[in-house]
Amino acid sequence: MGRPETRQRFEEIYLAYYADLLAYIRRRTESHEDAADALAETFATAWRRLADVPDGHAARLWLYGVARRVLANGRRTATRRSALVERLGAQLARWAESAGPPDDDLDAVRAAFRLLDADDREVLALASWEGLTSEEVATVLGCSPGAARSRLHRARRRLARELSRAGVDVARYGVRALALVGRKA
Known part of the structure; x- marks a missing residue:
C-alpha cells in the first residue's frame, strides 16, 4: 500500500476530514449508498493524487473540490443513463407495436x-x-x-x-x- 509515511499521511487526512466530507456528500445525494460510493471515490482520488493534496486545512477544501467533481460526474452519468433508458424504451415500444x-x-x-x-x-x-x-x-x-x-x-x-x-x-x-x-x- 505504499511507503509507511505515505500511508500515515493518507490516514491522517482520512481521519481528519471523513466526517466533514460524508456530511457534505450526504446532503447532496439521494441515498446512503450513493453517498458511500461518492465518498469512496473521493478518497480513492485522494490516495492516487496524495502528492497533490495540500497540507493542513487546505486539504479539506481540496477534498471538497474532488467530492464536488465526483458528484457532478455521477449526475452526468445518471442523466446519460436516464436518456438512454428513455430512448431504448421508446424503441422497444415501437418494436412491440409493429411486431407483437x-x-x-x-x-x-x-x-x-x-x-x-x-x-x-x-x-x-x-x-x-x-x-x-x-x-x-x-x-x-x-x-x-x-x-x-x-x-x-x-x-x-x-x-x-x-x-x-x-x-x-x-x-x-x-x-x-x-x-x-x-x-x-
Missing part, C-alpha cells in the same frame, strides 16, 4: 410458455431470448449441437401445441411471440 401480438395473445403465449417443463423453457429461452445459435445452446447445456437442435425442435413443437390449445394463431406469430414473453414477462 395483441395483449390477449401475449397473455396466452405467457401461459403456454409456463405450461412447458423447465427444460423446454430453458432451451427456448436460450434460443429466443438470448439469441443463441444451436451450437451456443449446446455449449450452455453441455450437450452436442445435434442434441441441442433436437431439444429445441421438440420444445418448439410442444410450445406450438400449447399455443394452438390456447387459440393463438401460431403461423401468424411464430417464434416472435416467444421473444415477446421474455421482454414483457
Whole structure:
C-alpha cells in the first residue's frame, strides 16, 4: 500500500476530514449508498493524487473540490443513463407495436410458455431470448449441437401445441411471440 509515511499521511487526512466530507456528500445525494460510493471515490482520488493534496486545512477544501467533481460526474452519468433508458424504451415500444401480438395473445403465449417443463423453457429461452445459435445452446447445456437442435425442435413443437390449445394463431406469430414473453414477462 505504499511507503509507511505515505500511508500515515493518507490516514491522517482520512481521519481528519471523513466526517466533514460524508456530511457534505450526504446532503447532496439521494441515498446512503450513493453517498458511500461518492465518498469512496473521493478518497480513492485522494490516495492516487496524495502528492497533490495540500497540507493542513487546505486539504479539506481540496477534498471538497474532488467530492464536488465526483458528484457532478455521477449526475452526468445518471442523466446519460436516464436518456438512454428513455430512448431504448421508446424503441422497444415501437418494436412491440409493429411486431407483437395483441395483449390477449401475449397473455396466452405467457401461459403456454409456463405450461412447458423447465427444460423446454430453458432451451427456448436460450434460443429466443438470448439469441443463441444451436451450437451456443449446446455449449450452455453441455450437450452436442445435434442434441441441442433436437431439444429445441421438440420444445418448439410442444410450445406450438400449447399455443394452438390456447387459440393463438401460431403461423401468424411464430417464434416472435416467444421473444415477446421474455421482454414483457
